[in-house]
Amino acid sequence: MYLFDFLLMMVSFLILIVCVLVGVAFLTLLE
Numbered sequence: 001m002y003l004f005d006f007l008l009m010m011v012s013f014l015i016l017i018v019c020v021l022v023g024v025a026f027l028t029l030l031e
Helices: 002-030
Strands: none
Touching: none
16 A cells, blocks of 8 residues: 555656646747
């Protein structure tokens, strides 16, 4: 159970990083 929670947390963290990178790239392209 702990392993599943750990994997879920890692996936959520990776998705958050990807969203931030996409947002930064999008703002850079707009300027």
